[in-house]
Amino acid sequence: DIQVTQSPSSLSASVGDRVTITCRTSQTINNYLNWYQQKRGKAPKLLISAASSLQSGVPSRFSGSGSGTEFTLTISSLQPEDFATYYCQQSDRAPLTFGGGTKVEIK
Amino acid sequence: EVQLVESGGALVQPGGSLRLSCAVSGFTFSNYWMSWVRQAPGKGPEWVANIKQDGGEKYYVDSVKGRFTISRDNAENSLYLQLNSLRAEDTAVYYCARDKIEGATLFDHWGQGTLVTVSS
Numbered sequence: 001d002i003q004v005t006q007s008p009s010s011l012s013a014s015v016g017d018r019v020t021i022t023c024r025t026s027q028t029i030n031n032y033l034n035w036y037q038q039k040r041g042k043a044p045k046l047l048i049s050a051a052s053s054l055q056s057g058v059p060s061r062f063s064g065s066g067s068g069t070e071f072t073l074t075i076s077s078l079q080p081e082d083f084a085t086y087y088c089q090q091s092d093r094a095p096l097t098f099g100g101g102t103k104v105e106i107k
Numbered sequence: 108e109v110q111l112v113e114s115g116g117a118l119v120q121p122g123g124s125l126r127l128s129c130a131v132s133g134f135t136f137s138n139y140w141m142s143w144v145r146q147a148p149g150k151g152p153e154w155v156a157n158i159k160q161d162g163g164e165k166y167y168v169d170s171v172k173g174r175f176t177i178s179r180d181n182a183e184n185s186l187y188l189q190l191n192s193l194r195a196e197d198t199a200v201y202y203c204a205r206d207k208i209e210g211a212t213l214f215d216h217w218g219q220g221t222l223v224t225v226s227s
Contacts, residue, residue: 032211036152043202043217044152050211087151091212095168096142096154 002027002090006099012107019075021102023088028068032092035064035073038101039084047086048073078104109133109216111203116221123193123225129186129203129218137161137181140206142214143188145199145223153199156188157206171197193225 003026013019023033031051036044046055048064051071061076075082083106088099115127127143142157156167156177165177176189186203200222204214 034213036214038152043220044214045217046213046215049213049215055215089152089154089214094166096157096212098152098154101151 001095002029002093002097004088004090004097004099006086006088006102008102009100010103010105012105013078014107015078015080017078017107019078019082019104021073021086021088023066023071023073023099025069025071025090025092027092029090029092031067032090033064033066033071034089034091035062036087036089037082037084038087044087075104109205111205111216111218113201113203113218113221116201116223118224118226119193120227121194121225125190125193125223127188127190127201127203127221127223129188131184131186131203131205134205134216136179136184138208140208140212141177141179141186142204142206142212143177143186143201144204144214144217145197145201146220147196147199150199152202155201157212158186160208190223193223195225197223198225199223 005024033051035048038044052064085101085103110132143155146152158177174192178187200220202220203218205216
């Protein structure tokens with residue numbers, strides 16, 4: 001199975017900060033890497049697919065990059081509604097696996 | 108508007124069975140792979156199973172193989188998950204999620220989830 005490791009597991013940031021979350025996979029995954037945002041009590045929401053493709057309706061302050069085994073999600077200017085937990089997920093091969101999550105909290 | 112509505116979650120004893128359902132609307136169900144994803148309390152999501160458009164291919168995470176069965180009814184726009192031989196570690200919110208048409212999986216729409224609690 002492909003292991004997916006996210007870092008950090010949590011971070012504290014202020015509104016307006018630039019935030020970067022890293023996702024590393026145990027094998028090369030051909031950019032089949034998706035990012036989700038989850039707020040308390042809600043289902044995850046797809047933000048970015050195929051490492052860098054922003055989903056329709058997702059603000060442009062979110063961006064994804066990376067290749068091979070290392071990927072990043074960047075929020076260019078953190079907004080109040082962005083405080084949530086973020087997960088990456090590889091879809092290169094079954095079983096599809098998620099990272100452990102990064103909780104973004106208010107400083 | 109795309110909608111997915113799960114039902115069937117309950118409190119069940121270890122070794123018991125349950126059938127989850129997911130009713131979908133707002134898109135052509137038969138065009139998409141579909142998945143079940145679960146999330147244990149305080150944990151990250153875990154993909155459980157997915158099924159091809161015609162039901163001809165099904166895949167499972169190892170921990171549920173032989174115990175869970177995914178199925179679909181395209182005429183009824185419904186997805187199902189039969190859970191047998193339930194264990195405490197199966198306790199989770201179970202989500203149905205719209206999967207791909209082709210290519211790599213991405214879960215672009217999710218239901219609200221249904222809670223399965225396995226406890227004596």
